[in-house]
Amino acid sequence: MLTSFNSVIAVQGVGYAFSHSDAVGQAIVVLLLFGSILTWTIMLDKGLALHRAVKLSEYLISFARNSKTIFGLYRSAHDNPSPIARVYMAGIQQLMEFQNLSHEQVSMLQTQGTPPRIKLTEAQLSAIHTALEREVADQIMVLEKRIGILGTAVSVSPFFGLFGTVWGIMLAFTGVAAHGSANIGALAPGVSGALLTTVVGLVVAIPSLIGYNLLTVTIRKLTVYMDNFTEEFVAKVKVEQLEMGK
Numbered sequence: 001m002l003t004s005f006n007s008v009i010a011v012q013g014v015g016y017a018f019s020h021s022d023a024v025g026q027a028i029v030v031l032l033l034f035g036s037i038l039t040w041t042i043m044l045d046k047g048l049a050l051h052r053a054v055k056l057s058e059y060l061i062s063f064a065r066n067s068k069t070i071f072g073l074y075r076s077a078h079d080n081p082s083p084i085a086r087v088y089m090a091g092i093q094q095l096m097e098f099q100n101l102s103h104e105q106v107s108m109l110q111t112q113g114t115p116p117r118i119k120l121t122e123a124q125l126s127a128i129h130t131a132l133e134r135e136v137a138d139q140i141m142v143l144e145k146r147i148g149i150l151g152t153a154v155s156v157s158p159f160f161g162l163f164g165t166v167w168g169i170m171l172a173f174t175g176v177a178a179h180g181s182a183n184i185g186a187l188a189p190g191v192s193g194a195l196l197t198t199v200v201g202l203v204v205a206i207p208s209l210i211g212y213n214l215l216t217v218t219i220r221k222l223t224v225y226m227d228n229f230t231e232e233f234v235a236k237v238k239v240e241q242l243e244m245g246k
Contacts, residue, residue, distance in 0.1 A: 021164075021193030022171060028164040032157060032200045039153045039204065042146050043211035050143070050218045056082035057225050064088070064229070070095070070236050083139040087226050090135035091128055091233050098124045120241055128237060132230040139226060143219045150212040154205055161201020168194020 018029060061084060064073045074092060077085040096102075099118045120128075172191050 017192040017196040025164050025168050028197045029200050032204050036204045039208045053082050057084040060084045087135045091132045094128045094131040129234050136226045153208040157201045157205040161198040164197025165194045
């Protein structure tokens, strides 16, 4: 009962403060609310996409480490949208070009569990490594898409709120000076409208900061996965080349 009463009072207080704000304060509140909708949309969409990417990447990494040859992951990664799969396919495409292999031949090698029998040069191994690293950089750019918007919301929202508060308090005291009386009835409406922008600014900034940190940690995790996978891919190719020499 008390909680419901407090909620009603809070809603009425917000409405009262908004109605007693000037055009600048109301515009800042509307702008911040729009920013809140935008940031929540980005956080939910990006969060689900990154969660799926992590799960698919972890599956492929586990599968790759248990594979006997470098082509053992080909079928699973071909239609997989995860960053690890894209990095793997970039390296495989370069390797297939050097080995003069078609899709059917790669599928056959995967079924037989045997590595290709063509010796690669150091320059070709370096080119494969470069292709993997280039794809890692491209995937990082894809993962970080729209993350900058969250960072901007975290940084800018409190300043918008502070600007609205300072502006509103300035007008409130100007009105008090014009009327020549400093009673609470004359001061409270302007101050309440001024403080509303700070409240809304924090409401936007706090969830955005939490979401930004969580998404950044997930992107860093995927980046480490891709870097490690790149080294493992090159190492496995070199091991197969050594075994071929024997």
